[in-house]
Amino acid sequence: xxxxxxxxxxxxxxxxxxxxxxxxxxxxxxxxxxxxxxxxxxxxxxxxxxxxxxxxxxxxxxxxxxxxxxxxxxxxxxxxxxxxxxxxxxxxxxxxxxxxxxxxxxxxxxxxxxxxxxxxxxxxxxxxxxxxxxxxxxxxxxxxxxxxxxxxxxxxxxxxxxxxxxxxxxxxxxxxxxxxxxxxxxxxxxxxxxxxxxxxxxxxxxxxxxxxxxxxxxxxxxxxxxxxxxxxxxxxxxxxxxxxxxxxxxxxxxxxxxxxxxxxxxxxxxxxxxxxxxxxxxxxxxxxxxxxxxxxxxxxxxxxxxxxxxxxxxxxxxxxxxxxxxxxxxxxxxxxxxxxxxxxxxxxxxxxxxxxxxxxxxxxxxxxxxxxx
Amino acid sequence: xxxxxxxxxxxxxxxxxxxxxxxxxxxxxxxxxxxxxxxxxxxxxxxxxxxxxxxxxxxxxxxxxxxxxxxxxxxxxxxxxxxxxxxxxxxxxxxxxxxxxxxxxxxxxxxxxxxxxxxxxxxxxxxxxxxxxxxxxxxxxxxxxxxxxxxxxxxxxxxxxxxxxxxxxxxxxxxxxxxxxxxxxxxxxxxxxxxxxxxxxxxxxxxxxxxxxxxx
Numbered sequence: 001x002x003x004x005x006x007x008x009x010x011x012x013x014x015x016x017x018x019x020x021x022x023x024x025x026x027x028x029x030x031x032x033x034x035x036x037x038x039x040x041x042x043x044x045x046x047x048x049x050x051x052x053x054x055x056x057x058x059x060x061x062x063x064x065x066x067x068x069x070x071x072x073x074x075x076x077x078x079x080x081x082x083x084x085x086x087x088x089x090x091x092x093x094x095x096x097x098x099x100x101x102x103x104x105x106x107x108x109x110x111x112x113x114x115x116x117x118x119x120x121x122x123x124x125x126x127x128x129x130x131x132x133x134x135x136x137x138x139x140x141x142x143x144x145x146x147x148x149x150x151x152x153x154x155x156x157x158x159x160x161x162x163x164x165x166x167x168x169x170x171x172x173x174x175x176x177x178x179x180x181x182x183x184x185x186x187x188x189x190x191x192x193x194x195x196x197x198x199x200x201x202x203x204x205x206x207x208x209x210x211x212x213x214x215x216x217x218x219x220x221x222x223x224x225x226x227x228x229x230x231x232x233x234x235x236x237x238x239x240x241x242x243x244x245x246x247x248x249x250x251x252x253x254x255x256x257x258x259x260x261x262x263x264x265x266x267x268x269x270x271x272x273x274x275x276x277x278x279x280x281x282x283x284x285x286x287x288x289x290x291x292x293x294x295x296x297x298x299x300x301x302x303x304x305x306x307x308x309x310x311x312x313x314x315x316x317x318x319x320x321x322x323x324x325x326x327x328x329x330x331x332x333x334x335x336x337x338x339x340x341x342x343x344x345x346x347x348x349x350x351x352x353x354x355x356x357x358x359x360x361x362x363x364x365x366x367x368x369x370x371x372x373x
Numbered sequence: 374x375x376x377x378x379x380x381x382x383x384x385x386x387x388x389x390x391x392x393x394x395x396x397x398x399x400x401x402x403x404x405x406x407x408x409x410x411x412x413x414x415x416x417x418x419x420x421x422x423x424x425x426x427x428x429x430x431x432x433x434x435x436x437x438x439x440x441x442x443x444x445x446x447x448x449x450x451x452x453x454x455x456x457x458x459x460x461x462x463x464x465x466x467x468x469x470x471x472x473x474x475x476x477x478x479x480x481x482x483x484x485x486x487x488x489x490x491x492x493x494x495x496x497x498x499x500x501x502x503x504x505x506x507x508x509x510x511x512x513x514x515x516x517x518x519x520x521x522x523x524x525x526x527x528x529x530x531x532x533x534x535x536x537x538x539x540x541x542x543x544x545x546x547x548x549x550x551x552x553x554x555x556x557x558x559x560x561x562x563x564x565x566x567x568x569x570x571x572x573x574x575x576x577x578x579x580x581x582x583x584x585x586x587x588x589x
Contacts, residue, residue: 050491052487052490052491072493073493073494073495074493075493076490076491076492076493077492077493078493081488081491081492083484083487083488083491085482085484085487085488086484086488087482087484087485087486087487087488087489088485088488089485089489089502089503089583090482090485090507090581090583090584091503091506091507091581091582091583091584092583093583100489100492100494101492101493104492104493104494104498134582134583134586135583136583136584136586137586147488150492151492160491
């Protein structure tokens with residue numbers, strides 16, 4: 001756990017503090033994203049935690065212990081640190097770069113080698129081909145993976161990351177973010193993550209701390225912040241599409257309902273009858289193998305269903321044959337698919353099986369909700 | 374032909390002059406390295422000190438060598454001979470050595486240092502494992518300039534009593550002995566060129582492997 005108490009930093013020769021009276025707690029195993037415009041004090045805050053910068057006043061505790069009681073080098077050896085420019089040593093191989101902190105701890109050679117290979121695999125690099133390469137031989141994304149592996153070398157409980165994915169292209173960044181989230185779900189480290197990109201903050205943070213001019217403006221879960229921005233600055237900073245951004249926070253499975261009907265291909269002639277009986281808004285068409293292959297909305301059937309032949313019904317249902325989405329997809333993707341297909345309902349799949357339904361109205365309700373969880 | 378003849382006929386004293394010449398170069402370069410490398414490292418950690426020291430080095434470097442030699446000779450503690458010669462050469466070496474050590478360390482990528490500090494490396498370790506290896510080619514370039522320059526300036530020390538290859542020129546000029554002058558000049562030039570070429574080869578070897586290879 002990291003706890004900052006009344007921390008202020010005024011740089012020599014400046015009137016305005018870079019960080020003012022900051023109180024912030026990052027719980028064990030939580031990732032806290034510090035976000036704000038440039039010069040807001042987020043990087044200064046991060047660098048005070050590993051004593052690269054000393055606060056002018058206030059106290060920082062790590063697991064209840066004042067960090068001033070630990071020698072700065074010792075303190076930093078126990079905290080993973082990743083920066084945007086990565087800072088790999090250009091004259092050292094990938095393996096030697098990863099081995100820096102283990103060597104500071106005086107690990108034996110074979111233990112270091114074993115750990116290096118393990119880390120390379122963990123961050124998705126092939127140890128065999130990568131370990132003896134030099135940084136100049138790697139792509140930007142690969143370098144950043146090595147940077148992350150290096151920071152995790154001695155498995156520190158705390159990681160400080162200063163715009164770690166800021167220098168790679170958007171596709172690689174997305175990929176690195178996903179991979180890092182996967183790693184974090186396994187390791188549950190306590191993470192402080194600095195970014196100026198609100199979308200990255202929403203994606204990476206269990207909690208988000210929004211800074212402006214050296215002050216903490218709002219601290220809360222991404223959902224809280226998107227639902228209840230405390231002031232105009234936060235509203236402005238997160239953007240006027242905040243409700244749409246909320247849809248990135250929730251997976252389809254979380255709001256899917258179970259009240260859907262099922263019609264087998266053989267039952268098509270009696271479709272209207274069955275749907276009336278089932279009393280559901282929507283029914284999905286299953287083929288003879290039980291695989292979902294279409295959709296019928298009750299509204300539509302009630303209007304004209306009785307007049308349609310089974311063949312026409314089948315054709316109508318199959319217009320919605322792409323209207324299915326996996327339960328672990330984001331609501332944002334579901335919304336996009338709803339618009340793309342111009343339908344009102346999506347079948348929710350768990351693998352190949354139908355397990356629920358989500359409608360445009362459900363998504364709207366979620367987005368409008370102030371506090372659902 | 375007569376130059377070769379002259380060289381062969383007088384080989385015994387020319388070789389003695391050459392030996393003196395080399396011992397002066399060797400002594401001056403050795404003292405310079407011991408003195409100026411630490412100074413270069415020291416000023417890389419203190420901007421203010423760096424400005425002063427580099428300023429002094431520049432000023433000394435601007436003084437014509439004959440003037441500096443003559444000036445040192447008038448100081449009783451030094452006088453005519455080796456002490457003054459060594460001191461002058463060491464002073465000249467200050468500029469290329471101190472400046473190159475300082476610049477070599479300063480041009481190391483800041484983010485590499487930042488990352489290293491952030492991982493808990495202390496400044497001594499950063500100097501030894503990062504800054505010096507990465508600065509090595511630049512430092513070595515300074516060493517190379519020093520050696521070549523010292524070879525040339527050492528010849529001028531013949532005016533203050535050093536019996537080295539420069540003496541072939543000073544004495545030769547006095548009696549207008551063309552063979553003697555040309556032999557001396559050619560030898561000094563040849564030594565400087567050979568040293569420069571050999572050191573140039575080593576300079577390329579100093580570039581760390583990781584900086585020589587590219588993505589492949």
